[in-house]
Amino acid sequence: MRKEVIYSLPSPYRDDLKVTGYRFGSGKKSACIVGAIRGNEIQQLYVCSQLIKKLTELEEKGAIVSEHEIMVVPSIGHHSTNIGKRFWSVDNTDINRMFPGYDEGETTQRIAGGVFEQIKDYSYGIQFASFYMPGDFIPHVRMMETGKQNTSLANLFGLPYVVLRKVRPIDTTTLNYNWQMWDCNAFSLYTSKTDKIDEISAKQAVAAVLRFLMRMGVIRYNSHSGYIATIIEESDLAVVRTGTSGIYRRLRFAGEEVCMGDPLAEITHPYEGNVIVTILSPCDGIIFFSHEKPLVTEHEIVFKIIKRLHE
């Protein structure tokens, strides 16, 4: 393993921002794995740390196939992590909305550009990503439909679901999109959590990456075959909203199978304590996303359900 600073940026009052890359093996740039781009992506940071630990062990055993290089970048946005912010510590811009970056542009464009220059030429790009809605997801691989996506490859992670998302204008400045534009096979891996650590889904994510690297001939490793993924179009998920606001208590969780009419959550009056609304499942299926915060506004998405799917 070779540890090196792949990008640095001086700070007027803090230590320099140093983006560290861990390289395993040498030769063809095979796979790059990126963790926490945003400051609150603690689970993503943790997953990368566990992956680096595992790859270090594998390299010591000679399990990295010759002429293959893997690079893991565990964190880009740790200047924000260290002060409890999600976005860039100075101007609150989102580094994951600045790719491919620009070396003469503004600060977060320069960070994105400087890092992208180091990671853009790999055959496979894997990002541990997060979503802004507060809640739990079923671990899955997410791909943008750029015309260059390859769902067969996404299946090789062995996670239960691969989700396809239509590209929107706002997506065109993300790492995943730009990796694809640079002819890299790009995948976003979502585990259950973002700002908390979930050991089970973290282990699942590490195993999924190792399984993928093994199947692509980058490492020598034996692992469980995992799942043959169900491919889902994001637009096909059933969306369940709150009809009113209040204190929220969920009754069902991501990954559970539900039937049409099953109670999914309750909303309680914030002053009087009575249940105002019981949210019912609109269909049979498996819960893909479940909101977790204790308060909800009106019209908020609290569940997404994969329709007519059974365990």
Next chain:
Amino acid sequence: MVETVVAMKLPVDEKLRIKKQRVLPLAVTGNEKRISIVTGTHGDELEGQFVCYELLRRINENIECLKGIVDVYPALNPLGVDSISRGIPMFDLDMNRVFPGDEEGPMIESLAKEIIDDLSGSDYCFDIHASNIFLDEMPQIRINEISEKTLVPLAKLTNIDLVWVHASATVLESTLAYSLNSIGVPTLVVEMGVGMRITRKYGYQLVEGILNLMKHEGLWDGPVGEVKMPIISSDRAVGYMNSNTSGIYVPECQNGDIVKEGDVLGNVLDPLSGEIAEKIKSPIDGMVFTRREYPVVYGGSLLGRVLGGETS
């Protein structure tokens, strides 16, 4: 009359309400044109608040001169304006990146869709911004090059200092202005002043321009002050000044200054060593139209912009 465009219950005993003021002519014929004034999308940009006040004051003072419908939306992001948050406080989202919205999407996207639906049908729209807390902007209208033909003639009526026609970028398709222009509502994006402040001079200037456009287009036959012709950027270079080091930026120029290439326009200072870390020089001959106000800078921080070519 004050109307609620959209309301959404917040968790505890409050509703998020996006409101507008609709002003009608004394005698409504049913054939009036409609102009919408929209601001407060970014909660830290307050210049538009004064414009809303002053425009309504001027119209109410001469209501008999109003010949069209005026809709004024002071705060598309009322929670942000109220809590000094640029984005939408609960989600840390930039509201000007969620348009045209989606009624089936997350709460904010469904709000965005209702805003678009309400603005749809306007004959003209001003989307007023105020830069952010970092930069001071000369009063300017920014136009995506794909809308140049429609919007530049309108922008010339607005008493603004500068019309900046910029290149198209896919990511900007998520903005309110792009969405409105794409459904046939000619929308002028105004940038002026600095975040978290009100520059009354700019406010008066823009109100005069809005009234002038209304007069030209048949929505107003009341008094309008002197109106100037803006500089149009189409054939001119725009020079950017970005810091290449970190420190404290102290500008040595004002917006509107005519400068030569190589002129020192400010310095990045190192308060720990007492030395100048970087002299910031103008990249081209021209006029300064953006100046950094917030002193702390990193490598890449935007320090100013200069419009090249003839400017006087």
